[in-house]
Amino acid sequence: MELFDLLIKLALVVAVFTIALVIAMYSTYAERKVAAFLQDRLGPNRAGPYGILQPLADGGKMFMKEEIIPSKADTFLFILGPCIAMMTACMTGVVIPWGNTLIIDGKAYIMQVTDINVGILFAFAVVSIGVYGIMIGGWASNNKYSLLGAIRASSQMISYELAMGFSIIALIMTTGSLSLRDIVEQQSGFHWNFLYQPLGCLLFIICAFAETNRAPFDLPECETELVGGYHTEYSSMKLGFYLFAEYINMFISAAIISALFFGGYNFPFLDKIDAPHNVITLIGTAIFFAKIIFFIFFFMWVRWTLPRFRYDQLMHLGWYVLLPISILNVLVTGAVTLFRNGQFHF
């Protein structure tokens, strides 16, 4: 049944892709509703009941808009920028374990597009490529504001990737595996990693905010200084791609945070439920999505509460605060691991 396996995988790919796009789409709507909720407003409520068709209307509008490529811009790179941003945003989803196994005809199928043994590394490699989309876009626009935005974005993402990498190293030292699936499996019940790596978890969440260019680290596109930042010159769906990529990244970040530190599809006493395996798997997936939605809300909550940093303060925080703490976290984790294994005596 090779063909059947392939079809299942294909269905999963399509499903993951669609879900990522739909959730990103509705994140734009949710963002505006959450902002409205926090600011004592109504938010979008014209398109459809409660404005739920707003994302479709926005998408339609984006497609209809006139496409402007500045005459001084490098046309090829100008188009390449948003493509890279969008592509890398969509690629990360393949390594995330969306749920436990589904048993069909006595054969187990995992709810993950692919379980590669270096899942985390893959995710970070792809996310790192994402910065090229922003850099290329900002550079190709041939606009000083875009360039400033692109410089800010690239230096910010590179700086925060270090601290993020170190927080991941500490996590890997406790889990002993690079596969996202293994990491999630180890957290069954309530052995969630944020209990074992509280500092690493905090660092990771902070860096995730910086990596997705969300407030309070939204300097690359801060509209009050840089007009639109790296996408100042973009219009129509190319602008849409940039904005959309940000929301997909937010969704993926929320998924990775939940998977790495908050148990993924695990929940206490889930194994105590007397139900068929497949049902429990689906409940687990629902729980995973609930966690993701909570973190997306958390991202929005922070955005509509905190002011943003200044460029030098951001760099200071990244290099002088987060990086040393994350290295210290690695050292402490290493010492504790050795001590618990009995290989280290005081």
Add this chain to the structure above:
Amino acid sequence: MYQDDRTTLQVKDYTTLNLGPTHPATHGIFQNVLKMDGEIIVESEQTIGYIHRAFEKLAERRPFNQITPITDRLNYCSSPINNIGWHMTVEKLAGISIPKRVEYMRVIIMELARIADHIVCNTVIGVDTGAMTGFLYVFQWREKIYEIYEEICGARLTTNIGRIGGFERDFPQTAWQKLDDFIRDFPAALQEFEKLLVRNRIFMDRTINCGPISAERALAYSFTGPNLRAAGVDYDVRAMNPYCSYQDFDFIIPIGKHGDTYDRFMVRNQEMWESLNIIKQALQKMPAGNEYHADVPEFYLPEKADVYSKMEALIYHFKIVMGETQIPVGEVYHAVEGGNGELGYYLISDGGRTPYRLHFRRPCFIYYQAYPEMIKGTYLSDAILTMSSMNVIAGELDA
């Protein structure tokens, strides 16, 4: 003299960045040509005049009561102060004494306008640091203030409120009701706003030491208003040279210490509390009666109903509308504490139907001169914050 950079030792290349005139962060039409070293501003040069409408020249061709709408468009965040300031200037020239009740009504309106102005400025400082919520949440209270204006004069932004000699009508009951509601509910919102920003670590990091100016430099530039008080000088026209019965009220003049953005923010914040306090006192001390204008028929535009039914009213209406008022010859300067500082009117009258010369002392024009000095060597983000914290309003800057 032309100097080729390549022949000197200076090898550094600077970028020229045009901040404005249509940049979203400048909150108006200003241009700043910045010489940038990366993100740091090396030098800046401002261009003014993008919305210069020659108000001082226009005023020379307009009868006195027709100048009020011009003053609306100076600092459009606090138009009523401008309007009433102008009325008081003409009253000073004509030697009209105003009943206490009218003065208290004016104080209430002016303090409301000050709150509205400070709401705009302080919440926009929030926006420029990236905290949108403070802006959008507290801004609905400016709407409430505008509703009170609406009840009193029918307009919201460019109010054209009052007349020479008083108000066009007594405040309706709904206006008093809305005023009471505002005084009751606004403190809670302002407190929430303070909780959001005042002790917020990121906000403090952003604003403390951002665009500072010393008291000496501020005085040398002839700063007034909140920007001078933030630098530590307790100059307030309301206290130093009381007008409109301000001597009847107890209020504190908040001052800062360092003249930076945080101090300016805090001074304005505290002034909102003081303004609320003044409004409460004015409501308490408000004399009974329903007098809403001084008895000066030769200057006060009569009511339309009277114009149609009474001969005197008809004659005065005709004379005022045609600009045939008997204004004395003279020269007056009258200053009010505007939303942004000392807003002065220097009026020379030759007894004709229009002013011989009218000069507006516009605080924003003065602040903007100090801007290059204040942003030199700072980051681009700080420059934006400095501009919004000085509350430079394009309409007042260019007049």
